[in-house]
Amino acid sequence: EAKTWHGLGRAVRRGLDNMQIQAYLAAAAVNLKRLAAYLLLILRCWLLPNRTLNTFTV
Helix, strand or coil: CHHHHCCCCCCCCCCHHHHHHHHHHHHHHHHHHHHHHHHHHHHHHHHCHHHHHCCCCC
């Protein structure tokens, strides 16, 4: 995900320090996306507790 969606496939600036900063920012972006998805899941389960239990019935 970090390589394809957040630019870690190619360095934006030259130098190891700049690449390390780019990697930290990409990791922070991925972690924020995961945190937002988790919080949205928690919010949905809290607001709609009955609907989430019946989501996976066949």
